[in-house]
Amino acid sequence: MSTIEAAAPARRTRSPQTLAKAGVVAALVLLILFGWARYDNFLSSYNILSFLRYNAMFALIALGMCFVIITGGIDLSVGGVAALGSVVAAQASGYGLVPGVAAGIATGLAAGAVNGVVITRLQIAPFIATLATMLAAYGTALLLSGNQSVSVSYDTAFTEFGQGDLMGFPIPAIVMIVVTLGGWFVLERLPTGRRVLAVGGGEDAARLMGLDVERLKFGVYAASGALAGLAGAILAAQFGAGQPTEGVGWELFAIASVVVGGTLLTGGVGSVGATFAGAMLLALLFNLLNFENGKGWISLSAYWQSVIRGLFLLAFVLLQARIARTQED
């Protein structure tokens, strides 16, 4: 049998995603080094642990968003679902830590399932479907809470879920790390994860290859909702109250994390690790700003953080566009 030459030798250049992934990790390391060199207590265990504690919920939401975006979808409802989750968790917190957290997750799961059904059964574009769910989630949160924040029960251990430590490590940070590792495992090592990637890479192709596209899509929206609900439970436990109006703009922050992590919004590619790094990077900017203000040389108001975050997003997006373009030639 003759060997076929027409098969082009694969270009052994790195994919744009690999480079973007390296970029975000490098930027994260550089920022940490910068902070370590410039500020005294930057790498103190207090700063590191509280940083992880208060940013865990953003990382969880970004993880869910990463899976959704990999399928070529988007989930605008996460902020609203987190708010709803925080209200429900606070209301259930009287029954204990586990029931409170479970109530938050279950609420998020239900909202995510609604997204999944509307998107896969009614065939409505994810952007619109999740936009509607966001409105409905805020509405429900306000109805349940009577338009005000709902205090959690201090008779149970519920607040420990946000404020407590386990072996000296903040519980939210532990949850974040365990869940993120789990997400990485699912995406990289389980058939389900590879199939999710395939759905985003070509829905029709995946369908003709015999994959149950609808079930996979339903799954990612349900997961994103559950993670938003979990974030809501952390929110309630951390602030001691369910916050029906919190979470505005979280969805776009999560999308920014995913984008900074090099995941294409067109779907088909994505990395849990890079998304996590992206979320940490955006959060770190705020932390650094606080330290800079603490030095007293300049006084940048907290409002600068969104400007700086925007500039960072811009820089990353431009860099990725450039890499993508050089790869094309």
Place this chain on the structure above:
Amino acid sequence: MTLVSMRGVTKAFSGVPALIDASLEIEPGEVMALVGQNGAGKSTLIKILTGAYRRDAGTVTLSGREVDFASPGAAQDAGISTIYQEINLVPHRTVAENIFLGREPKRWGMIDIGRMNREAEAALARFGITVDVRTPLSGFNAATRQMVAIARAMAREARLVIMDEATSSLDEREVATLFQTIRTLKAQGVGVLFVSHRLDELYAVCDRVTVMRDGRTIGVHAMNAVSKMDLVTAMLGRALAAAERDLSASHGQGAGAPVVEAAHLAAGRRVRDVSVAVREGEVVALAGLLGSGRTETARLLFGADRPDGGRLTVGGEERQFREPAEAIAAGFGFCSEDRKVEGIIPDMSVVENLTLALMPRLTKAGVIDRAAQRDVAETFIRKLGVKLASPDQKIRELSGGNQQKVLLARWLAMNPKLLIVDEPTRGIDVGAKAEILKLIRDLSGQGLGVLMISSELEEVISLASRVVVLSDGRDVAELSGEAISEHGMMAAMAADAEPRSGHG
């Protein structure tokens, strides 16, 4: 026992029937050809068999058992493997994942990546292909992707393999390898359903042929008992002798001044060194195998992509087009090979699609003169014989041939000097094909310069006054007059292709 039996199958889309009482039978170890014009219902019939569509009525049995697949997955589990017309794979994923997606080798619930890669390599080796299976599929050319699709279909034990235009992007050697595989499958008792527009291939590998027309199965013949002419006549339902003879008339002579001359064009990997000139009143064909740089050359001429090097002379003046708009202003028109992606604006009306390029000239102070726009459109609809319900109809509702006519009219309305047509008859039924070829011939007779790209050698032979043969991004031969023959072109394409494979 008969492997597959489909009887009385009916299917309609939004009330429009696509299949009416269609049938198909395949014996174990048999290669069955399925032919018909575009829109005859072949794809619909196949998609019902593979679970992509559900039938409205009729029976389908597999090895005597009645089946009704709810999804492609269910059909695959029942032993039906399909290689689709458009390559249905996932570009961002690796070659190995594409072969095993949906039934990955597992260990403790996790994907066994090492085993998956090894098995993928082995599956491809059967076809004499050695590639790094860990790289994303998007890095490979169409032929390799097609072979990956075939390897995917073969990698699972199948009772029936369906090949829907599986050879359309393969070169002859690859086709030969595929045929070898088909014969092996046959020997193992696997049934094969083979769909191809290339009739020669059917005679090379098929046992019987099922002919479809207008959603019906109109005949089943033993391959060696039916002539090509009979087949074509059966597909069309009428003799097309008239149209074909018209095309075999003498080639356009007496070409005038050069419209465009390109010298040593180069761009990226696909176009390395191409020189081509088109004069008034002549049809120049760019010939070459897939991937030889034909479309890329045409896009450079039209300003759709930027060249890295080379000179472009238009009407005696050196030019550089940065955008198609500039080429259009210089009197160029370009019909892309992919109507759907690069031609029509699906939701716009025929009138607006037809006048899209002309629109700036129909505009006063930014406002479009709608009466003038309609006049132009109606004139060309009449001239080209576009069949439609109303000029205000959305273009996506027209058939492929009529869409193509509207797109040709888009340029003719501009009164161009040069028309570039890339695969002008792809996906168009035989009747409309002949009309479009005749139109191109008439236009060149009126002094229009035409640059044509076509994979159908017969078209090139019947139309072209000169043929520039490309190979691997270079022009390797120019043929004219008597030299334009199937043999001449094959020889020119092969001349350059052969020595390279020696070193590879």
Place this chain on the structure above:
Amino acid sequence: MVDQTIDGKTGAPKRTSRSLAAAAQRYGVVVALLALILFNIAATPNFLTWQTLNVNLTQVCAIVIVAVGMTLVIAAGGIDLSVGSLMAIAGTLAPLIFTGALFHLPTTAVGIGLAFVLPVIAAAILGLFNGWLVTAFRIQPIVATLVLFIAGRGIAQVMTNGNLQVFKEPAFQVIGLGRIAGIPVQVILMAIIVAAAAFVVRRTLFGRQLLAVGGNPRAARLAGVPARRVTLAVYGISGALAGLAGLVVVARNGASDANLVGLGMELDAIAAVAVGGTLLTGGRAFVVGTLLGAMVIQLVRYTLLANGVPDAAALVVKAGLIILAVWIQQQAKGE
């Protein structure tokens, strides 16, 4: 899929089967609006008063002005998430200008004039920046406009250090509070913008090229449509309209709060566009539909509030409404 369903000779059979759904898409929003009005006449006390009309129209003005720009962007195949932030920037700039906080003013009149013009120009330039990201770097519109969504409000907050600017400047506040022949100036402004945009989309070269770019960008480019310029212009227009809406909002309130002006406006505008019957996939634009869509959303909220249903429940109803509207469109488009 489609090529088998259509007979070459005529596209007629398709129409009958979908005519109902198509009519629902085309006129559904009109029917919904009429139904709401009739319901209110019957159920809501004092509905047919100028007061009610005024309240509802002024509530809806800013959303409609932004949503018209959004309609054009979506029709051209994009989306603009930055509109709320651009409103905040324009709304913050205007008082800074006419109070002379930003630069010295020769006369108050000049200050007022500049306070109308400069913020809108600034917002338009930022809109062009969005368009530049989309066209020059081929960045997806959601991502490109996300940059200014995040940074834009920050810029507005930084300009005022997050402080509320309260002012009383009747000459400037005309745009939010003034009336001509009893009709609020902002309503007139809205009507002019809707009419102009509808005309542009239907009758002008720019409008048709915009739809071509949204319907099939590659084909449009190959047909000589200046796709980049059209896209750039569309984002510029969206930015300018967002800026204008920002002025209307701060003028109406007599106060400018960078934290709140235009907050969540991007999603309100997209909802109005969707309910109005413009597909989010691009290539089509119903400007008047967008106006009606915004009015339906507003009137639903008003109806619920007027009948004692809390605002929070109105959000849930709004969500259902959006899904229903888009689902109907989906049916009309067919598989």
